[in-house]
Amino acid sequence: MFDAMTGTRPARFRRQRLLVVGCGDIGLRVVRRLAGRVRVLALTSSPQRVPALRAAGVTPLVGDLDQPATLRRLAGLAPRVLHLAPPPTKGLSDWRLDPRSRALAAALARRTPPRVLVYASTSGVYGDCGGAWVDETRLPAPQTPRAWRRWDAEQTWRLWGQRTGARVTVLRVPGIYAPDRPGGAPQRLASGTPVLRREDDVYTNHIHAEDLARACLRALWLARPQRVVHVCDDTERLMGDYLDGVADLLGLPRPPRIARDGAERQLPLALLSFMNESRRLRNGRLKRELRLRLAYPTVDDGWAQATATSWSRTSHSA
Template sequence: MAFLGALPARFRRERVLIVGCGDVGLRCAALLGGGQGPGQGRVRLLALTSSPQRLPDLRLAGVTPLLGDLDRPETLARLAGLATRVLHLAPPPGGMGGPGDSVVSAGLDPRSRALAQALGRRSAPYKLVYGSTSGVYGDCAGQWVSETRTPQPSTARAQRRLDAERTWRDWGRRRGVDVSLLRIPGIYGGGRPGGAQARLLRGTPVLCPEDDVFTNHIHADDLARACLRALWCRAPQRAFNVCDDTDLRMGDYFDLAADLYGLARPARITRKQAEQQLSPALLSFMSESRRLRNQRMQRELRLVLRFPSVWQGLKG
């Protein structure tokens, strides 16, 4: 940041690189491009994509696309020294028979390691924000969870996210980069695919009250705003729970969504029935119960939620 601060304001221009520019990344780009984010229109937007088919859409969104693949580190050389701030929203690989599967099965994230190596070849960015998951906490038996709780991920997916967190924390300390970690729960809102309405229309059941789990949520628009707050916030190696103020069990969330959308409430089944009827992926979300505290996000990122509850977010 030193050389930018030494320049007259009219010459300062940040270069923000979005890695994993999907739905949330595009929302961030729209805020920055429209002068609504902390950059105040002084930002050149860049996005890494492995898909040539996405180039026109990214350009249309006011983003300069860069072809590169996190699974092919040799394609990332051009990222060195390119950005002043990096928003990393790309997930780890899924471990489904792809390249580097032995590393993935060990609970590691080779994508974050490849990106860290590429960014460190020349002058590193001043700030990096990594979008992690609240799944790193594992099952907390419905307890309230703050960022000081020791992570205990119980799924391979969450273990890879925790490995990515450690990669970026260590890299930030070594390179003198301000790294912030956003621990993100279920994202909803704004017509995202696979949302509550789609699940209700499919007739997917939920757990009965005695077996149900607490769940946490964040509206996609509020998440984008949190990402930008974190990009411009001084918070070295700091983790943030990024969630709204809702305190609901999963079944009650879908009941609320059904009532608001005018749809039938989902059937309630026991955990034993769920194990027989539902996919392992869906069962994993029904096997962890926690309630996230978001005071650090509100106090340090100074984020005022536009959708503080799912009732407001689903209704909107």
């Protein structure tokens, strides 16, 4: 039906809108999965990205989370919001706070707030758990500035949801990987960066980028109100064993092993912080509440895709 007086269709016939804040690799994977069924608007601070976003079927909105005045136009634009943007790392008056989430929350509340907001956080908010199994009921204990800012963002959004009545979901995400994702394990292996010897090593957690995109979509439509969900696969592996496995699958040299005592002299501080935290995430809510069946249940499944793709290209070019 079409209203000739207003030039609009009734709400039930209009395409739903989704606002993506931080439309990088994961955001674009979400967009591809929607395949035009939902109108996607994306906030970008870079005018240079506008053509690429339009080519992906996205309506770009130029604005900067670090400049709250540029966010006013976001109010009332979409009933669902996917927030993938990280907190800032520089220019902070308080290193424990995420001013970006606070500015976005204020902007979205200026008019009718979204009904649903999904925020992608980090499993780093738990700090070191000594290799213990962790579910979503464990109290966060952030130990790095990055984790503290994420924890502040989580609290900002959960309180915002309580005030506005919006259904807020926090996704706690570990290491993201995919064969077509730049950097990551292959780059680290190629550079010969050491890992800890087995007796000093830590448990790490992972999720394939495509499974994360699928989890984001399911959270937008299926998640329970004010809920935290771990988005991780079924892998239970020490960091060094994980990288050894990737090296073997891709035909790269295994990384050298070092003792923890010497790690501080050989590794950058950012990488060392990951080696100081060990935990194993449970993903029961992901499977039970979001009803997500992982396409890549383990890291071996995900990286095997890379070798299969490489073999396919080689055989077709032969």
